[in-house]
Amino acid sequence: MLLWESLHPWHWLILSLILFVLEAFGAAGFLLGAGVASALMSVLLWFMPSLKWWVQLILFGMGTLIMTAAWWKIFQRYNEQTDHPELNNRAIQMVGRVIVLEQPILNGQGKIQIGDTLWQVRSDVELDAGTTVVINGCEGIVLLLAPK
Numbered sequence: 660m661l662l663w664e665s666l667h668p669w670h671w672l673i674l675s676l677i678l679f680v681l682e683a684f685g686a687a688g689f690l691l692g693a694g695v696a697s698a699l700m701s702v703l704l705w706f707m708p709s710l711k712w713w714v715q716l717i718l719f720g721m722g723t724l725i726m727t728a729a730w731w732k733i734f735q736r737y738n739e740q741t742d743h744p745e746l747n748n749r750a751i752q753m754v755g756r757v758i759v760l761e762q763p764i765l766n767g768q769g770k771i772q773i774g775d776t777l778w779q780v781r782s783d784v785e786l787d788a789g790t791t792v793v794i795n796g797c798e799g800i801v802l803l804l805a806p807k
Contacts, residue, residue, distance in 0.1 A: 666712050671701035671719075688734075692727030750797035753778070757807060763788045764804065771802070778802050 678694035700719050704710055710718075745751040753773065762769060764786040771780050782804040786792060796803040 666704065666715055668701045668705045668708075671697050671704060671715075675701060688730055689727070692725075692730050693723045695726045696722030749776075750778075750800050750802060753794045753802055754796060756794050758792060758794070760786055760788050760790050760792060780804050 675694050675697035678690045678697060682688070682690040682694060696719055699722055700715060703718070704715065756773070758771065758773065760769075760771065762771070764780060764782045767782050767785070769780050769782075769786075771778050779800065780802045781798070782792070784806065786804065786806060791807040792804045793807050794802050795805045
């Protein structure tokens with residue numbers, strides 16, 4: 660007799676614990692649906708011990724799909740909320756900085772060095788080298804300059 664022909668509630672419970680441990684190692688939510696479905700199969704099999712092995716596997720598969728879809732649908736919006744939306748946007752973090760130009764800005768476009776990064780910049784007016792400017796915005800990764 661093969662193992663899957665005599666599945667017991669504790670088999671599903673052990674699988675659930677293994678999936679949750681693997682999830683704790685950084686699966687980013689991919690194993691949560693399968694872990695919850697396995698735990699639910701354990702409870703279901705506890706109340707319906709005569710459930711055939713193939714029905715258990717089908718229910719587990721369906722439960723995994725449903726729980727995974729629910730995870731992404733319900734909890735994804737909570738993962739996207741942040742108190743610092745500009746955290747990983749370096750261009751937005753530059754807004755408000757005051758710098759002195761080392762090179763002139765000709766035809767409204769140029770480049771400036773801030774730290775170890777060379778930034779593309781745009782200005783409404785031509786600016787000479789040595790001019791003090793403020794970064795007053797950004798469009799993508801292009802910084803917008805205005806004379807101070």
